[in-house]
Amino acid sequence: MQSFKLIIVITLISIISCTSSKKEFATMLIHGGPIYTVDSIQPIVEAVAIKNNTIIFAGNFKEAEAFKNDQTQLIDLKGKTMTPGLIEGHGHFMSLGYNELNxxxxxxxxxxxxxxxxxxxxxxxxxxxxxxxxxxxxxxxxxxxxxxxxxxxxxxxxxxxxxxxxxxxxxxxxxxxxxxxxxxxxxxxxxxxxxxxxxxxxxxxxxxxxxxxxxxxxxxxxxxxxxxRHIPEKTPETDIQAFELAVKACLRNGITSFHDAGIPRETIALYENMKQEGKLKTRIYAMLTGWDKELLNEWFDKGIMIDTANLLTIRSVKLNCDGALGSRGAWLLEPYSDRPGHFGHETLPMEFVEETALSGLKYGFQVCAHAIGDRANREILDRYEYALKKMPESALNHRFRIEHAQHLHPDDIPRFAELQVIPAMQAVHMSSDRPWAIDRLGKKRIKEGAYMWQDLLQTGVPIVNGTDVPVEPINPIASFYASVSRKTLKGTPENGYEPEQKMTREQALKSYTLDAAYGAFEEHIKGSISEGKLADFTVYNQDLMTVKENNILNTEVVMTIFDGEIVYQKKSK
Structure with missing residues (x-):
């Protein structure tokens, strides 16, 4: 009997010892303010524990304390608000940097x-x-x-x-x-x-x-x-300067991931060098420029590149298919209201869009086509549909995108969901462009087809948000505000333009996080504060999810956490 008790004691000690040795301790524990997870199971939590660059717990503070030891860095939000790290869903990274140089x-x-x-x-x-x-x-x-x-x-x-x-x-x-x-x-x-x-x-x-x-x-x-062709070439030195300025601009704006919309081979080489030197402090999802057919064929031959360090991924192609509304280059079905007889420009042959869509399906590359006018959007959807029907076995998870999808014919709105095409739309464009866009398109076309966020969301497709920087400043707060208010940044008109198309705040945040991650095949590693995902977070001076609408633009990013480290902290005034 005595020996039996001894065996039980030894067994219990052994179990406790093993359990203790397997216990995970956090390198960082964040608490003390509202934390919006963009996770439907628990949308708001009190605390987040991370180990190195991975989230190991999200929930109430009492449970989170079990992950704390003497080496855990404690971050008290002191009432500030945290969300997943924001994702710029469509921008031009090097142009962002060069914009600060020029x-x-x-x-x-x-x-x-x-x-x-x-x-x-x-x-x-x-x-x-x-x-x-x-x-x-x-x-x-x-x-x-x-x-x-x-x-x-x-x-x-x-x-x-x-x-x-x-x-x-x-x-x-x-x-x-x-x-x-x-x-x-x-x-x-x-x-x-x-x-x-x-x-x-x-x-x-x-x-x-x-x-x-x-x-x-x-x-x-x-x-x-x-x-x-007559402007002097950029130099390696200015490229590095621009790159470093772009990284800093992203981090002070809470941007931890960036969808880079169309880069040439020289930029790919620069990014790879910056990664090796440890300077890539923003996760880049790069789209190959469609202007370089030789570059596309090289990548089609060697296949997609998914970085195990989750810093630089190349698995998509960017096609520029029409112009912009402001310059009257967007390709329209009917003439511009303020320039009779002018329909804009088809800047890339539609035959090439079709060819690239087929190659994308064949080699596993996502195709992202720039389209602003209703004619451009329709033509691209037609080419996507042709390719998807021709290669149905490769079309199960293609996630083809249309960048901007700014002005649509009403008949084409449901086609996004039918074809599972993702609209990547920059809400701040509505804020900046809507006051004069009505001159280009007229009231009927604006009402029925311009900046149709809620109509698209209701069909079941996600929207990838962003700024198209440097077309607009990279500030995500401005785009968030435009998403939920449909107003200019001056706060007009009182009820917003076409208010029925407003996003809810939950939809707007999701468009900058989980839906943007989905648009890059990365929703399993980022976009929400969930166990097992990357420790990228954005912290704000106030609760942008509850603050009055007219105070949203006063929201500031005060801290950015990237890969489990504080990489930006706003200095106190």
């Missing part, structure tokens, strides 16, 4: 603002040095210059302030550009006859001319290449 015109409100910014840069520029910038948008100006051609300003005043330095300023959309006389002289356009310039006008682009046949300085869509 002239940033995103906040200009008049032609005079552009003139002043260039004149200031001329003072420090070397003779003959190119002055590059981006961000102007004539439809957002408070006042218009006296001389306008087809809705755009002319170069004369720009040329006056910079007679010796070539200037090229990209439209905020990236789909048009503005050159001064010196830049056009370098490009040889001053010696071309009207007929010579006209040969560049096609469905793919346009050089806007004045009444005398002279170039105004505006180059629309692919006609921009006439100037682009």
């Amino acid at each position: 002239l940033d015109l995103i906040n200009t409100t008049s032609y005079q603002d552009i003139i002043d910014a260039v004149a200031e840069r001329v003072k420090t520029a070397k003779p003959g040095e190119w002055i590059i910038g981006r961000g102007w948008h004539q439809s957002k100006w408070d006042s218009m210059p006296k001389t306008m051609v087809k809705g755009f300003q002319t170069h004369n005043r720009l040329s006056e302030v910079s007679p010796n330095n070539p200037v090229y300023l990209k439209h905020a959309s990236g789909h048009a550009g503005f050159a001064n006389e010196k830049a056009m002289e370098i490009a040889g356009l001053h010696i071309l006859a009207k007929e010579g310039i006209k040969r560049f006008d096609s469905k793919e682009g346009e050089v806007i001319l004045d009444e005398f046949g002279r170039p105004t300085g505006i180059f629309n869509e692919r006609a921009q290449s006439l100037i682009h």
